[in-house]
Amino acid sequence: MSKVKHIIFYSGGLGSWMTANKVIQKYGKENVVLLFTDTLMEDEDLYRFLDETEKDFGVDITRIADGRDVWEVFRDVRFIGNSRVAQCSHKLKQDKAAEWLEGNYASNECVLYLGIDWTEQHRKKSPIENWSPYQVEFPLCEKPYINKIDIIKELEGRGINIPRLYNMNFSHNNCGGFCVRGGQGHFVNLLKQMPERYKYHEKKEQEMRSYLNRDDISILTRQRNGKKEPLTLKQLREEYESGSQQIDLFDIGGCGCFVS
Numbered sequence: 001m002s003k004v005k006h007i008i009f010y011s012g013g014l015g016s017w018m019t020a021n022k023v024i025q026k027y028g029k030e031n032v033v034l035l036f037t038d039t040l041m042e043d044e045d046l047y048r049f050l051d052e053t054e055k056d057f058g059v060d061i062t063r064i065a066d067g068r069d070v071w072e073v074f075r076d077v078r079f080i081g082n083s084r085v086a087q088c089s090h091k092l093k094q095d096k097a098a099e100w101l102e103g104n105y106a107s108n109e110c111v112l113y114l115g116i117d118w119t120e121q122h123r124k125k126s127p128i129e130n131w132s133p134y135q136v137e138f139p140l141c142e143k144p145y146i147n148k149i150d151i152i153k154e155l156e157g158r159g160i161n162i163p164r165l166y167n168m169n170f171s172h173n174n175c176g177g178f179c180v181r182g183g184q185g186h187f188v189n190l191l192k193q194m195p196e197r198y199k200y201h202e203k204k205e206q207e208m209r210s211y212l213n214r215d216d217i218s219i220l221t222r223q224r225n226g227k228k229e230p231l232t233l234k235q236l237r238e239e240y241e242s243g244s245q246q247i248d249l250f251d252i253g254g255c256g257c258f259v260s
């Protein structure tokens with residue numbers, strides 16, 4: 001039996017599922033750890049997906065959590081995350097995973113795996129540097145290349161429904177369809193698909209601005225007359241509801257948990 005553990009950052013997304021699938025096929029389930037780092041703000045269907053895939057793989061998922069959610073982190077660091085600075089990802093995902101890793105395996109005892117795929121080769125550099133001296137591998141960047149449809153078909157063949165957020169036009173299954181790295185289009189989708197969840201985040205953003213006594217900070221920003229200005233979730237909702245043509249629906253942004 002191999003002494004090296006193969007540790008997959010298992011997020012509940014399609015990419016990390018396929019990564020786990022490939023690594024288990026190659027090294028055997030007894031040599032694999034599926035590490036899930038909970039932000040305590042995940043979509044309820046993510047836990048269904050974790051439970052079903054855990055059973056299907058025959059590997060108990062290692063579930064860890066910082067204990068705070070994203071908004072609690074922002075309160076502690078006195079800053080609202082945005083597309084450039086996302087302390088939520090550092091504190092809740094990367095730091096927590098690093099703490100677990102260092103407490104369990106030395107760098108020569110394991111290999112780490114991320115679900116970045118061949119269309120995102122440019123995103124490999126940061127995790128390689130950040131997780132050093134641990135070795136990081138990206139099985140979905142290797143041939144034969146696999147796309148999302150292939151992954152969905154593979155899951156269907158096993159009788160497992162994909163996480164529901166993908167069917168609701170979200171590009172990932174993180175933080176329940178919320179993400180401070182998302183753009184205007186991402187948040188409009190959240191508003192359309194889950195208005196109550198949107199309103200919850202809208203309220204949290206307003207609370208944080210009051211708590212910090214700042215009206216110049218928000219998750220989203222936009223350029224107007226050559227100047228960058230905050231765009232709160234409240235403003236975005238009101239503009240969307242009034243039929244504004246100023247919203248950039250193609251600005252989706254992207255979650256970089258474990259990558260950036």
Ligand code: SF4
Nearest residue numbers: 088174175179180257
């Ligand atoms: S998914 Fe987005 S909001 Fe959630 S922890 Fe990652 S960067 Fe932060």
